[in-house]
Amino acid sequence: DAGVTQSPTHLIKTRGQQVTLRCSPKSGHDTVSWYQQALGQGPQFIFQYYEEEERQRGNFPDRFSGHQFPNYSSELNVNALLLGDSALYLCASSLEGVTDTQYFGPGTRLTVL
Amino acid sequence: DAKTTQPPSMDCAEGRAANLPCNHSTISGNEYVYWYRQIHSQGPQYIIHGLKNNETNEMASLIITEDRKSSTLILPHATLRDTAVYYCIVGPNTNAGKSTFGDGTTLTVKP
Numbered sequence: 001d002a003g004v005t006q007s008p009t010h011l012i013k014t015r016g017q018q019v020t021l022r023c024s025p026k027s028g029h030d031t032v033s034w035y036q037q038a039l040g041q042g043p044q045f046i047f048q049y050y051e052e053e054e055r056q057r058g059n060f061p062d063r064f065s066g067h068q069f070p071n072y073s074s075e076l077n078v079n080a081l082l083l084g085d086s087a088l089y090l091c092a093s094s095l096e097g098v099t100d101t102q103y104f105g106p107g108t109r110l111t112v113l
Numbered sequence: 114d115a116k117t118t119q120p121p122s123m124d125c126a127e128g129r130a131a132n133l134p135c136n137h138s139t140i141s142g143n144e145y146v147y148w149y150r151q152i153h154s155q156g157p158q159y160i161i162h163g164l165k166n167n168e169t170n171e172m173a174s175l176i177i178t179e180d181r182k183s184s185t186l187i188l189p190h191a192t193l194r195d196t197a198v199y200y201c202i203v204g205p206n207t208n209a210g211k212s213t214f215g216d217g218t219t220l221t222v223k224p
Contacts, residue, residue: 004156035214042200042214043157090156101147102212104156 002027004093004105012111013081021076021108025093031055032074033102034066035090043090049074050096078110086112116140117201119218125195127224131188135201138182143205146177147212148186150197157200157214160186191222 005024013019025032031050035043045058049068068074072093078085088109092102118136125131137146145164149157161168161175163184168175174187188195200217 033212040216042198042216043212044214045212092156101159101162102157103159104149106156 004091004103006089006091006105006108008108009106010109010111012113014113015081015083017081017112018077018079019081019110021078021089021091021110023074023076023091023093023105025072025074025091026103029093029095029103030072031094031096032068032072033092033094034074034076035092036060036085037088037090037107039087046076081112083112086110116203116213117215119199119201119215121216122219122221124221124223125188125191127193127222128190131186131191131195131220131222133186133188133199133201133218133220134183135186136183137201137203140181140203144203145205146175146181146184147202147204148173148175149200149202149214150195151200151217152194152197160199191220193222193224196220196222 004026007022033048034046037043046060047057048055052068063079065077088107090107091105094102145162147162148160151157161170161173163175163177177184198217198219200214202212204212
């Protein structure tokens, strides 16, 4: 049973560029949430996708956008990268209507230079 | 803002029980208490959750006070591999997903 997978594992970009991160949920899960984790801090909720729509959003600017595909996989897009966007980006999946227990992927480490 | 308060760090001797406290004095009636841990450079891992009754699974036990304003995660026999950051969060059991993580407790298990 495959767990949550994310790609790439590491990424280096420069200010102003755009980046796309990818996530495949745990088998059988239909809901994907994205988190940003700065060094030394806890994960911060970005948004959640269910049925291919953004259902909830945290306190992040519109530069952060996402998408969910019919197979439940998801992408996180960040435009106009800032130095402060450097962080570990975590994807978590869960199953709607069952429990709020989330299963996290290993994350993508984004460095903005 | 995080709805929980945890000590920033704790130490525990290998083989002894690790008791990690969490304060959630503003918890509402339909909110559960969830515990996750994050081992260095990995994604958080679910440990346990509960509403008001004490819970136990293969990883840990969760003790929730009667007024539900605080809880304790117990690792009965801590090992070196339990060294991690432990997060206590509260949220509804409805797949809301919008989990608010604080900075957690860094548990260091020492030989």
